[in-house]
Amino acid sequence: MEIPFREARPENGAGLVPADNSAPHKEELSFKIKEQKIVVDELSNLKKHRKVYRQQQNSNIFFLADRTEMLSESKNILDELKKEYQEIENSEKNKTKK
Template sequence: MSSKSSDNDDSFEGQSARKEELNGKIKEQKVVLDELSNLKKNRKVYTQQRNSNIFFLADRNQTLSSCKKELDNLKKEIQDM
């Protein structure tokens, strides 16, 4: 019986850690959205190539919409937990 209790504690701790990580990503994404929303129209936006230190010029509106989708996905994932 104690092994089941231990397994439940481990899964709860893992779920709690994942939830904390998701909350951090949500906060980060909200800051990104706020920054992009408050940029002047003539400002340039760059996105980072995955797994690289290379940045490419990107469309501001497209970047904003992809960040909104990412935020929605994170919120949905945390609600499903």
């Protein structure tokens, strides 16, 4: 059985959010981080011979992808999401200090 892989990527301009809209964005980022952690975990635990598919953006078409490349990409995406989440938390802390 082959396992399809639906890629979780942050949307373009995800870091450009007005200050008054940071709470919903922070919740959305938290959800995406949890989702991406699951993707990384699933890819990490796949057997070497398993096939991984990447979904074509805005389509229901899947293409065969390299498991190690997908794992690397997924880890990078997770790092970016965590970094963005931390920046929001830091900016909120700075606002409360002022």
